[in-house]
Amino acid sequence: MRRDLERExxxxxIERAHVAQTRMLGGQTAEELRERLERRVVxxxxxxxxxxxxxxDSGDVLLVHRGMTGNLFLKDPAxxxxxxxxxxxxxxxxxxLRLCDHRGFGELRAISLTELDALSARLxxxxxxxxxxxxxxxxxxxxxxxxxxxxxxxxxxxxxxxNIYVDEALWAAQVHPERRANTLRGPEVELLRKAIVRxxxxxxxxxxxxxxxxxxxxxxxxxNSAHLQVFHRAKQPCLRCxxxxxxxxxxxxxxxxxxxxxxxxxxxxxx
DNA sequence: CGCGAGACCTGATAGC
DNA sequence: TGCTATCAGGTCTCGC
Numbered sequence: 360m361r362r363d364l365e366r367e368x369x370x371x372x373i374e375r376a377h378v379a380q381t382r383m384l385g386g387q388t389a390e391e392l393r394e395r396l397e398r399r400v401v402x403x404x405x406x407x408x409x410x411x412x413x414x415x416d417s418g419d420v421l422l423v424h425r426g427m428t429g430n431l432f433l434k435d436p437a438x439x440x441x442x443x444x445x446x447x448x449x450x451x452x453x454x455x456l457r458l459c460d461h462r463g464f465g466e467l468r469a470i471s472l473t474e475l476d477a478l479s480a481r482l483x484x485x486x487x488x489x490x491x492x493x494x495x496x497x498x499x500x501x502x503x504x505x506x507x508x509x510x511x512x513x514x515x516x517x518x519x520x521x522n523i524y525v526d527e528a529l530w531a532a533q534v535h536p537e538r539r540a541n542t543l544r545g546p547e548v549e550l551l552r553k554a555i556v557r558x559x560x561x562x563x564x565x566x567x568x569x570x571x572x573x574x575x576x577x578x579x580x581x582x583n584s585a586h587l588q589v590f591h592r593a594k595q596p597c598l599r600c601x602x603x604x605x606x607x608x609x610x611x612x613x614x615x616x617x618x619x620x621x622x623x624x625x626x627x628x629x630x
Numbered sequence: 631c632g633c634g635a636g637a638c639c640t641g642a643t644a645g646c
Numbered sequence: 647t648g649c650t651a652t653c654a655g656g657t658c659t660c661g662c
Contacts, residue, residue, distance in 0.1 A: 382638080382639090409656080424656085424657095425655085425656090426655085426656055426657080427639090427654070427655050427656055427657095428639095428640085428641090428654085428655075428656095429655095443640080460639095461639085461640055461641065462638090462639050462640050462641080462654085462656095463638085463639055463640080464638075464639070464655095464656055464657075465656085466657095503632080503633095504632080504633080505632075505633060505634085506633095506634095509633080509634080512656085512657095514656095514657085521655055521656070522654095522655060522656085523655065568655080569655095570654085570655055571642085571654075571655075572654090572655075573655070610634085611634070611635070611636090612656095613653075613654075632662105633661105633662090634660105634661095634662095635659105635660090635661090635662105636658105636659090636660085636661105637657105637658085637659080637660100638656105638657095638658085638659105640654100641653100641654090642652105642653090642654085643651105643652085643653085643654105644650105644651085644652080644653100645649105645650090645651085645652100646648105646649085646650085646651100
């Protein structure tokens, strides 16, 4: 998404912005956001974890988080209005950047560079960056008793992983989601780290994973969906051992696992 | 302080 | 058919 935005909106001027007043603005008024966007030129597009940042010539930054169901579209202003449209930014090339989000769990607001830095500092390392080493991950796991799945979803440990990639990584490393983080052995941590790096890299090249709602800027689904090994494959055979994939609840999230490949921790009766 | 459950929303779908 | 219950890509808050 960042790459597409960079190609399409850098150097474009936002002529007019329609902003809906919703909780996605995090307390900012629609009027303030509109004023901070209109007549500004997009200088660059950055990403950190699941946040997108459109840097503007004013020094302001447009923060976008897509939450569960948020989508960014580049459309013709004459195209029919989308349901749950939160932002429609008319660009100087007569196209319109829209943010639609029917559940409204996303985020949309103008922030300063200082706020961006503070936000970025609260996130863990990028999975494809140099800080995401096996020593780092093993160090985090060693001092935590939470479920390994909860820690991988925690954006302060590593930035950008969600439910799909965590389930895929745990399956690839043959680690059960309900293992306590501090019980993982060194080789398991290394397998997990390698799986995360590979899965994220592959998915970016395939333009993302569409599970239900995700679409790219042009409305096309991501190409990674066909490559998922476990996620949402309950009752279908494990692609490693043939046993049926189970759907369980772990760390409060629906989780797809192969109980034959991903051995549950001792004394975990329920799932 | 860390952990885990519940809350926040709307919509799709399964089951009765 | 139509109602109800459940579940969904995320993250925050609160109680323990």
